[in-house]
Amino acid sequence: xxxxxxxxxxxxxxxxxxxxxxxxxxxxxxxxxxxxxxxxxxxxxxxxxxxxxxxxxxxxxxxxxxxxxxxxxxxxxxxxxxxxxxxxxxxxxxxxxxxxxxxxxxxxxxxxxxxxxxxxxxxxxxxxxxxxxxxxxxxxxxxxxxxxxxxxxxxxxxxxxxxxxxxxxxxxxxxxxxxxxxxxxxxxxxxxxxxxxxxxxxxxxxxxxxxxxxxxxxxxxxxxxxxxxxxxxxxxxxxxxxxxxxxxxxxxxxxxxxxxxxxxxxxxxxxxxxxxxxxxxxxxxxxxxxxxxxxxxxxxxxxxxxxxxxxxxxxxxxxxxxxxxxxxxxxxxxxxxxxxxxxxxxxxxxxxxxxxxxxxxxxxxxxxxxxxxxxxxxxxxxxxxxxxxxxxxxxxxxxxxxxxxxxxxxxxxx
Amino acid sequence: xxxxxxxxxxxxxxxxxxxxxxxxxxxxxxxxxxxxxxxxxxxxxxxxxxxxxxxxxxxxxxxxxxxxxxxxxxxxxxxxxxxxxxxxxxxxxxxxxxxxxxxxxxxxxxxxxxxxxxxxxxxxxxxxxxxxxxxxxxxxxxxxxxxxxxxxxxxxxxxxxxxxxxxxxxxxxxxxxxxxxxxxxxxxxxxxxxxxxxxxxxxxxxxxxxxxxxxxxxxxxxxxxxxxxxxxxxxxxxxxxxxxxxxxxxxxxxxxxxxxxxxxxxxxxxxxxxxxxxxxxx
Numbered sequence: 001x002x003x004x005x006x007x008x009x010x011x012x013x014x015x016x017x018x019x020x021x022x023x024x025x026x027x028x029x030x031x032x033x034x035x036x037x038x039x040x041x042x043x044x045x046x047x048x049x050x051x052x053x054x055x056x057x058x059x060x061x062x063x064x065x066x067x068x069x070x071x072x073x074x075x076x077x078x079x080x081x082x083x084x085x086x087x088x089x090x091x092x093x094x095x096x097x098x099x100x101x102x103x104x105x106x107x108x109x110x111x112x113x114x115x116x117x118x119x120x121x122x123x124x125x126x127x128x129x130x131x132x133x134x135x136x137x138x139x140x141x142x143x144x145x146x147x148x149x150x151x152x153x154x155x156x157x158x159x160x161x162x163x164x165x166x167x168x169x170x171x172x173x174x175x176x177x178x179x180x181x182x183x184x185x186x187x188x189x190x191x192x193x194x195x196x197x198x199x200x201x202x203x204x205x206x207x208x209x210x211x212x213x214x215x216x217x218x219x220x221x222x223x224x225x226x227x228x229x230x231x232x233x234x235x236x237x238x239x240x241x242x243x244x245x246x247x248x249x250x251x252x253x254x255x256x257x258x259x260x261x262x263x264x265x266x267x268x269x270x271x272x273x274x275x276x277x278x279x280x281x282x283x284x285x286x287x288x289x290x291x292x293x294x295x296x297x298x299x300x301x302x303x304x305x306x307x308x309x310x311x312x313x314x315x316x317x318x319x320x321x322x323x324x325x326x327x328x329x330x331x332x333x334x335x336x337x338x339x340x341x342x343x344x345x346x347x348x349x350x351x352x353x354x355x356x357x358x359x360x361x362x363x364x365x366x367x368x369x370x371x372x373x374x375x376x377x378x379x380x381x382x383x384x385x386x387x388x389x390x391x392x393x394x395x396x397x398x399x400x401x402x403x404x405x406x407x408x409x410x411x412x413x414x
Numbered sequence: 415x416x417x418x419x420x421x422x423x424x425x426x427x428x429x430x431x432x433x434x435x436x437x438x439x440x441x442x443x444x445x446x447x448x449x450x451x452x453x454x455x456x457x458x459x460x461x462x463x464x465x466x467x468x469x470x471x472x473x474x475x476x477x478x479x480x481x482x483x484x485x486x487x488x489x490x491x492x493x494x495x496x497x498x499x500x501x502x503x504x505x506x507x508x509x510x511x512x513x514x515x516x517x518x519x520x521x522x523x524x525x526x527x528x529x530x531x532x533x534x535x536x537x538x539x540x541x542x543x544x545x546x547x548x549x550x551x552x553x554x555x556x557x558x559x560x561x562x563x564x565x566x567x568x569x570x571x572x573x574x575x576x577x578x579x580x581x582x583x584x585x586x587x588x589x590x591x592x593x594x595x596x597x598x599x600x601x602x603x604x605x606x607x608x609x610x611x612x613x614x615x616x617x618x619x620x621x622x623x624x625x626x627x628x629x630x631x632x633x634x635x636x637x638x639x640x641x642x643x644x645x646x647x648x649x650x651x652x653x654x655x656x657x658x659x660x661x662x663x664x665x666x667x668x669x670x671x672x673x674x675x676x677x678x679x680x681x682x683x684x685x686x687x688x689x690x691x692x693x694x695x696x
Contacts, residue, residue, distance in 0.1 A: 052568050053567075054564055054567060054568065081568075085568070085569075086565070086568035088561050088564070088565060090560070090561060092560060092561040092562050092564065093562075093565075094557075094565075095556075095560070095562075105569075106569045106571075109473065109569065109571050109576070110569060110570055110571065158569075
């Protein structure tokens with residue numbers, strides 16, 4: 001079996017009389033995105049601070065590549081810490097330094113790189129995080145979202161192999177939250193680092209995570225994939241996941257996958273076996289092109305806009321929707337057969353072409369830069385199922401039936 | 415019967431016990447304060463030693479020069495202003511005191527020795543504490559509460575090396591230089607009031623300085639300046655660095671309290687150590 005990159009064995013941490021972690025055992029594996037979820041004040045950040053060495057455990061052992069950190073020599077500890085980078089919840093940017101200086105700082109202080117090379121790397125990161133125009137501004141002059149991106153750029157400037165993100169999306173609007181998560185996922189794929197996140201963003205965080213650790217009552221009660229968490233039968237699901245998902249519904253208008261399945265089952269259990277339902281699947285193709293050309297904000301903005309538009313249109317007839325993955329929205333029409341669903345879809349397509357495309361276009365257009373243009377398409381597909389049919393196979397059928405319902409071309413105005 | 419006796423005695427015993435506890439309260443309070451004070455003294459000494467050890471590491475020179483500019487160069491104007499008026503006051507006061515004995519020729523000696531031995535190092539240290547020391551505490555304290563110091567640690571940058579060491583070294587270099595500036599401008603201040611305003615002979619004023627000021631007076635003054643530099647920089651940096659551990663407050667308020675404590679403790683220690691150093695040097 002693979003040795004975990006980081007392992008906690010019976011870690012206990014108390015602050016005064018308050019026990020925050022009680023004999024915690026956990027494993028984090030190399031190359032994965034691991035997300036620690038739990039309620040506020042549960043001790044998620046404390047776990048991250050133990051990993052980076054800002055806090056020492058009262059009891060228990062933390063292993064790094066199978067070796068106890070407490071038993072390491074200073075040089076060994078330093079070399080293991082050199083592989084890590086930390087993005088603080090409140091960013092912890094140096095407020096007396098400009099954005100450029102903040103990002104360049106770790107390279108200036110911890111490497112012997114020449115000024116020209118540092119400049120090249122910083123400018124590249126500034127460009128990747130869409131901060132080129134803010135390079136000479138101070139953190140206090142930036143919005144919360146921009147500050148997050150500066151913190152992200154600073155965390156990634158040393159090309160770390162392990163990046164710890166402490167609530168990277170806190171204080172952000174829904175579009176920006178997804179933009180940051182999408183950025184983390186993109187960088188993780190690009191640079192191949194191990195990402196350890198602390199997040200509340202359920203279910204959005206599931207789309208980018210390979211593994212979820214659930215912190216509940218001072219202990220890790222679950223370790224596994226997001227799919228396994230959905231089947232996890234524990235009070236954690238009722239007390240934490242449900243409360244956080246309820247918040248998500250308010251923010252984006254879409255249900256989580258788990259809620260979607262639960263609602264679907266509830267609907268179908270009341271139906272006769274011969275009755276039919278329909279499933280529609282919508283997707284924005286070329287999402288990566290939008291990210292590359294217009295940035296994460298524009299891509300998430302367009303997807304968010306599509307989600308809201310679909311929910312607004314279909315919820316009126318008793319349908320409910322969920323985000324299936326980073327670029328797809330699935331809608332369940334529980335009371336419609338395929339013929340009715342086609343009619344409803346035709347109405348939607350007509351309305352979408354008249355109004356919806358304009359809304360999405362206006363979101364994307366805000367982010368377009370001079371001399372650049374991008375074209376992307378929105379696809380939709382329909383399929384019919386019966387209560388006995390597996391919902392996943394109906395979704396797959398709908399996916400195979402997808403056709404273009406809208407094409408948008410965004411170009412900078414001359 | 416025995417039970418009755420016990421119940422009769424117990425209120426008396428309780429009262430005595432309570433009296434005993436009440437009597438010990440001041441002692442235990444003083445004891446706790448002393449232990450805390452000794453703990454802080456030990457911690458501050460270790461803090462200073464660690465900062466000094468890291469002085470000669472790589473990439474320290476630009477930071478030290480930058481601190482020298484802030485603590486030293488930027489304090490020059492205020493030091494010159496204060497020293498000019500201190501010298502002028504000394505000139506007037508000593509002239510009117512010495513004229514009663516017909517010894518007004520010793521004004522130069524009195525002004526220069528007072529400044530070089532005592533007032534120069536002490537007032538310079540107090541002025542720098544007020545100007546730069548308070549800023550050190552506030553700056554480091556804010557960096558502490560906004561997790562900037564933790565951020566340094568996560569980047570494998572030693573906060574003591576990056577934040578404290580340059581400030582301590584810059585203080586040790588700039589305090590004696592500013593003290594010398596204070597002494598010189600103070601003597602000129604004495605000249606302005608004694609010679610230009612009160613009519614003393616210029617030659618007598620400077621001759622008395624030249625005849626009575628010895629090299630030891632100057633070196634003793636500079637030794638005091640170095641001692642004060644170590645005290646002020648250590649106290650101010652220490653208070654800021656550990657502002658998050660204060661028991662009386664948290665957050666921005668803790669930084670405010672830390673800054674006040676830094677200035678008060680520095681000023682008190684300057685005066686106390688002045689007496690101690692003088693006793694050794696004289």
